Amino acid sequence: MTMTSRRQFLVLIGGGSVATALLAACSSGGSSGAAPTSPAAAPTAAATAAAKPAAAPTTAAGLLGRHTFLTVGCEDCHVIRGTSAAGRVGPDLTHIGSRRTLAALTIPNTPRMLYDWISNPQAIKPGARMPGFASLPATQRHALVAYLEALR
Numbered sequence: 001m002t003m004t005s006r007r008q009f010l011v012l013i014g015g016g017s018v019a020t021a022l023l024a025a026c027s028s029g030g031s032s033g034a035a036p037t038s039p040a041a042a043p044t045a046a047a048t049a050a051a052k053p054a055a056a057p058t059t060a061a062g063l064l065g066r067h068t069f070l071t072v073g074c075e076d077c078h079v080i081r082g083t084s085a086a087g088r089v090g091p092d093l094t095h096i097g098s099r100r101t102l103a104a105l106t107i108p109n110t111p112r113m114l115y116d117w118i119s120n121p122q123a124i125k126p127g128a129r130m131p132g133f134a135s136l137p138a139t140q141r142h143a144l145v146a147y148l149e150a151l152r
């Protein structure tokens with residue numbers, strides 16, 4: 001993102017907010033990913049799509065969500081290809097937005113469910129090995145949902 005477009009973007013989401021400061025600090029997150037290695041055999045269309053790095057966020061909420069993801073601990077446990085998130089404890093979330101269910105098929109992949117999952121996974125799936133993030137401000141949890149739902 002150029003300086004000019006970043007400034008326009010920050011004006012768009014309204015100056016003075018916490019989000020503005022966070023986004024300014026994370027303007028280049030996610031563009032550093034390595035290109036996926038090409039498989040030896042001719043890939044199917046589905047395999048090609050699955051191997052692609054994650055789409056970059058295009059909305060203010062999505063950008064805040066990516067910044068949040070990369071700074072509050074999600075990245076320690078999850079991979080999102082095309083970003084610095086490379087944790088191997090939980091599932092790869094590179095294309096989470098195109099999945100119909102979450103948490104090994106236990107819940108439908110809707111924004112509401114994703115929000116509840118991020119807030120308190122154990123309430124949805126007892127024994128889930130992911131900590132709850134209910135202490136994150138709701139704005140940031142909603143932004144995470146916006147970011148993840150757009151990863152198709």
Ligand code: HEC
Binds near residue numbers: 072096
């Ligand atoms: C300590 C490791 C850990 C951290 C930190 C963590 N997760 Fe998870 N996450 C997991 C594990 C393990 C699962 C699989 C849970 C299960 O299915 O029982 C999971 C599952 C998920 C799923 C459902 C994935 C799927 O394939 O259905 C989402 C979405 C998710 N995490 C998002 C996040 C977000 C967003 C954050 C940060 C706010 C985060 N996680 C932080 C370990 C973690």
